[in-house]
Amino acid sequence: MTRENILNLVLALALLAVPFIAQAAGQPFTITLATRIAILALAATGLNIALGLGGLVSFGHAAFFGVGGYVAGILSSHAFSGDPMLFGLSGSKQMLVVWLVAMMTAGVLGLAIGAISLRTSGVYFIMITLAFAQMVYYFAISWPAYGGEDGLSIVVRNQFPGVNTMRPMNFFLICYGVLLVGILLSALIRSSRFGAALQAVRQNDVRVASIGISPMPIRLTAFVLSAMLTAVAGALYADLNRFVSPSMLSWHMSGELIVLIILGGTGRLMGPVAGAALYVIFEYLLGGLTERWQFFLGLILLATVLFARGGLIGLVAGKVRHG
Amino acid sequence: MADPVLSIQNLHKSFGALKATDGVSIDLHPGEIHALIGPNGAGKSTLIHQICGTVKPDSGTITLAGREIGRLPVAERARLGLGRTFQISSLAGEFSALRNVMLAVQAGQGSSFAFFKPVMRDRSLTDVAMDRLQRVGLAARAHVPASELSHGEKRQLEIAIALALDVKAFLLDEPMAGMGPEGSKVLTGFLDSLRQEAPIMLVEHDMDAVFALADRISVLVYGRVIATGTVNEIRNDPAVRQAYLGDHA
Numbered sequence: 001m002t003r004e005n006i007l008n009l010v011l012a013l014a015l016l017a018v019p020f021i022a023q024a025a026g027q028p029f030t031i032t033l034a035t036r037i038a039i040l041a042l043a044a045t046g047l048n049i050a051l052g053l054g055g056l057v058s059f060g061h062a063a064f065f066g067v068g069g070y071v072a073g074i075l076s077s078h079a080f081s082g083d084p085m086l087f088g089l090s091g092s093k094q095m096l097v098v099w100l101v102a103m104m105t106a107g108v109l110g111l112a113i114g115a116i117s118l119r120t121s122g123v124y125f126i127m128i129t130l131a132f133a134q135m136v137y138y139f140a141i142s143w144p145a146y147g148g149e150d151g152l153s154i155v156v157r158n159q160f161p162g163v164n165t166m167r168p169m170n171f172f173l174i175c176y177g178v179l180l181v182g183i184l185l186s187a188l189i190r191s192s193r194f195g196a197a198l199q200a201v202r203q204n205d206v207r208v209a210s211i212g213i214s215p216m217p218i219r220l221t222a223f224v225l226s227a228m229l230t231a232v233a234g235a236l237y238a239d240l241n242r243f244v245s246p247s248m249l250s251w252h253m254s255g256e257l258i259v260l261i262i263l264g265g266t267g268r269l270m271g272p273v274a275g276a277a278l279y280v281i282f283e284y285l286l287g288g289l290t291e292r293w294q295f296f297l298g299l300i301l302l303a304t305v306l307f308a309r310g311g312l313i314g315l316v317a318g319k320v321r322h323g
Numbered sequence: 324m325a326d327p328v329l330s331i332q333n334l335h336k337s338f339g340a341l342k343a344t345d346g347v348s349i350d351l352h353p354g355e356i357h358a359l360i361g362p363n364g365a366g367k368s369t370l371i372h373q374i375c376g377t378v379k380p381d382s383g384t385i386t387l388a389g390r391e392i393g394r395l396p397v398a399e400r401a402r403l404g405l406g407r408t409f410q411i412s413s414l415a416g417e418f419s420a421l422r423n424v425m426l427a428v429q430a431g432q433g434s435s436f437a438f439f440k441p442v443m444r445d446r447s448l449t450d451v452a453m454d455r456l457q458r459v460g461l462a463a464r465a466h467v468p469a470s471e472l473s474h475g476e477k478r479q480l481e482i483a484i485a486l487a488l489d490v491k492a493f494l495l496d497e498p499m500a501g502m503g504p505e506g507s508k509v510l511t512g513f514l515d516s517l518r519q520e521a522p523i524m525l526v527e528h529d530m531d532a533v534f535a536l537a538d539r540i541s542v543l544v545y546g547r548v549i550a551t552g553t554v555n556e557i558r559n560d561p562a563v564r565q566a567y568l569g570d571h572a
Contacts (some may be wrong), residue, residue, distance in 0.1 A: 188439045196442050197435040200426050203415040210375065210409075211488060212401035212430040221436070322418045322468070 002315035008270040012180070015273065019172050031168040032240070033284060037176040039236045044260040044272030046183045046229030051258070052267030053190060054222040055202030060113065060129030063136040064227040067109060068102040068234025068248030070140065073152040073244035075101060081153055094144040095158045095165070095174070095239070103228040109136075110227030114220045130251055137249040150244025158239050165239070175236050179273070182229055185270055189225070198222050199322075211266045229322050230257075259297075263304055265311030267320065274312040326389065327352050328522050329374075329492040330407075338367055338514035338548075343369040344380065349524075351492055356415030356514070358533045361543035362567050367526050368410070370543070371496055374524075376400045377405050385459045388491050401430070404491030404511035406521070407500055408484075412477035416470030420461055420480050423469050424452035455483045459513065475506045483514070490521045498569075499529040511535055540568060 015034060022030035043065050050056040075098050078091025080083070085091060092098060117128045146152050157165045165171050189195045197218050200208050205215040238244040247253070256279070264275025282300065286293035308315045325544060327350035336344040343366045351357050361367055372378035374385055376397040385393040392400050401407070414423050425448045429435060432447070442448055456462045459479040464472060478498055485493060498514070499507050511532050517523060527533050533540065534554050541551040544566045550557060557563055 031398065188441075191441040191443065192437050192439055193429050193437040193445075193448075194443055195438075196426055196429065197420065200415040200418065203417055204413055206377075206397075207409075207413045207415060208426070208430075209397040210401055210407050210413075212398050212429045213426075213435050214396065216399040218435060320417065322422055 002317070004268070004313065005271075007313060007316050011270050011273050011277070016176060016278065019169060023169060025284065028168055029110070031172050033280055035168070035172045035240055036173050037273075037280045038172065038179045039233050039240060040257075040260060040280065041273040041276035042179045042182050042236070043230045043233035044257050044264070044276060045179070045186055046226050046231075046233060047257045048226075048261055048267065048272050049186055049189065049229065050223050050226035051261060053195060053202065053269065054198045054219055054226075056118075056223060056226075057126050057131045058117075058223070058226070059126045059251065059258070060117075060131075060133030061227070061230050062249050062253035062255050063133035064106040064110060064230040065234035065237070065257070066136065066244075066246070067106050068142065068231030068236075069147065069238035069244040069248045070152070070234075071102040071105055071231070072098045072158060072235040072238040074146055075156055076158055076257065077152060077155045078158075079131055079147070081117060093156070093159050095235070096162045096237075098158055098235050099178075099232050102231040106227045106234075107224050108232030110224040111220070114223035114227075116285070118216060118219050118223065130254065132251065133254055136252060137251075138244040138245055140249055147245070149246060151247075153241055154238060154242040159193060159240055171240065175240070178232060178236065182232070183269060183273075185229070190269065193222070194218070205318070240279070259301060261311075262301065263311055265313030268313040268317075271311055271313050326355050327386075328388055329368075329524065330384075330386040331374065332384045332386070334370070334385065335377065336373060336382045337381060342546045344373065344383075347383075347543070347546070347548055349548065349551070351522045351524050353522055354518055355538040356518050356525055356536045358525045358527060358537035358564060360527065360530075360533060360540060360567065365543040366546040367543055368496075369546075371407075371494060371526060374494060375405060377403050386467045393559040401470070401488065404489060404521075405494060406485035406488050406490030406492070407494045408478075408481040408496060410500060410526075412474070412481055414469040414477060414484075415478060417468060419468055420456060420465045420483075421449070421452055421465040421478075424455050424487050425449060427484045428452050428455075431488045435483060438537060452487060455486045456480075458486060459483045460509075474501050475503070478502060478506075478510070482510075482517075485571060486517075486520075493521055493523040494526075495523055496526050497528060498525070499527055499532050507532060519545050 019031040019034045047061045050058050057062055070268055075091045076093055079093045113132045121126055141149050159165055160174055163170050199212050201215045201218050260275035261271055261281050263278050264271035282297055286296050304311060329351040331347060331349045334347045373380045378434050380393055384391055386401055387405055425442060428448050428451045446560060456465050458483050461479045461483060497515055505528060514536055537554055539553060540557045541548050542563050550560050550563050
């Protein structure tokens with residue numbers, strides 16, 4: 001077992017253990033923190049497919065995160081009121097349905113945004129993805145049907161077959177399970193033929209084209225998959241807070257996801273988990289001490305970029321080795 | 324003579340007033356090594372870019388195995404069998420030598436849209452890739468990241484990647500560049516045997532290698548082919564001697 005695998009296992013088990021310890025110690029709020037970590041880690045795992053494996057620095061993933069959230073909010077509000085939605089479809093309180101719709105919606109949106117954005121690269125790609133996400137953000141603000149600027153409440157958390165989702169522990173376990181599935185999928189993708197082509201496109205797209213693999217379809221597929229996974233996280237996040245607002249779509253959110261990945265280790269399988277854990281813990285501990293906790297987070301980010309380019313995972317496990 | 328595998332007819336490309344390619348016609352026949360030589364700035368690189376698709380010609384045709392490829396994207400030309408190596412080694416640096424070749428094997432097999440099967444356990448990739456590394460004498464370094472290979476080893480890896488594709492014509496851009504005398508000798512011997520597999524268009528500055536390998540040579544000066552012929556014809560052509568070879572011949 002490599003050092004990275006041991007670290008990955010430790011991280012996964014620690015995240016699972018924390019809520020149980022918290023429950024035994026009578027600290028239910030800590031369960032919510034762990035749930036937040038799992039959801040943010042899932043969102044960043046999605047982004048990591050595009051950013052880490054494909055080198056596509058999307059500064060617009062909040063669009064997919066927020067769309068996932070809005071799908072959860074809109075479906076549940078219609079299910080609650082009984083009003084039909086667009087095309088006479090009815091809402092749903094079922095998480096499984098919500099996730100599926102969230103993935104499909106984000107997939108279509110990702111296809112459209114990706115097809116245009118991926119014609120550019122570098123700084124232009126960063127800016128154009130940001131621009132698209134801001135378009136979605138302002139659309140949500142100016143759309144009064146679903147709360148506009150005020151956002152949309154989810155009265156009762158969506159349901160999962162056979163589980164009382166209102167209990168924090170149950171909801172944590174759902175999020176944790178989805179996170180594991182997301183990580184497993186991204187591990188499979190990474191070691192597959194598609195993953196090989198994607199990682200090669202990041203390193204040298206001219207070479208990849210010259211052996212007969214067109215880079216564009218590879219990048220676009222990665223972007224869409226990445227958007228879909230991030231959207232599921234968005235749906236869970238809305239269910240966690242039982243509230244969705246345009247702030248989930250704002251560029252702060254996109255930046256936060258990138259920060260998580262950098263803190264944990266870009267392109268590393270469990271980088272998003274490590275990053276999300278660090279981020280939420282900083283936010284909680286430093287946030288308890290000072291309102292200006294983000295200043296200190298900035299210092300930590302600076303130190304990471306200067307002295308530990310591989311993030312936490314890179315610091316412990318060293319550089320990535322490819323067979 | 325059999326039909327040419329790669330045929331360039333009356334190719335033109337201008338950058339403003341500069342005629343980088345000025346009515347170039349070159350044929351590459353089965354089993355031959357056709358060397359392309361010329362002084363710096365003669366338009367060799369521009370010509371290569373047009374053949375492999377990174378620069379679009381203004382007019383003229385490029386045909387590979389009877390099919391016009393002059394307007395196709397880079398990847399499509401590669402899929403049709405144009406195997407290219409780069410003047411400056413261009414590899415996926417983080418990947419091991421083996422994985423660089425495996426990617427080419429995968430490209431040759433047709434699909435990169437498989438999401439679940441791990442490549443390292445796919446014998447149809449690893450075995451073929453290992454075989455190609457063996458052929459260029461790089462098997463011992465299979466698991467070293469490409470960026471950590473020596474200059475000569477990178478050149479060998481370039482060739483191994485081209486070998487992994489189902490190539491109809493090789494386009495080798497200065498394969499000898501930066502190789503020591505010993506390495507050049509080994510590579511010359513290797514390219515000599517490679518022509519059986521597919522004909523080679525060889526752009527090279529190393530005249531010893533060119534004279535040892537080429538069946539025919541075309542001399543490019545100011546975007547025009549001023550002479551095409553066998554090694555002896557070219558050596559004795561007064562225009563070529565004046566324009567390029569000087570004392571070397």
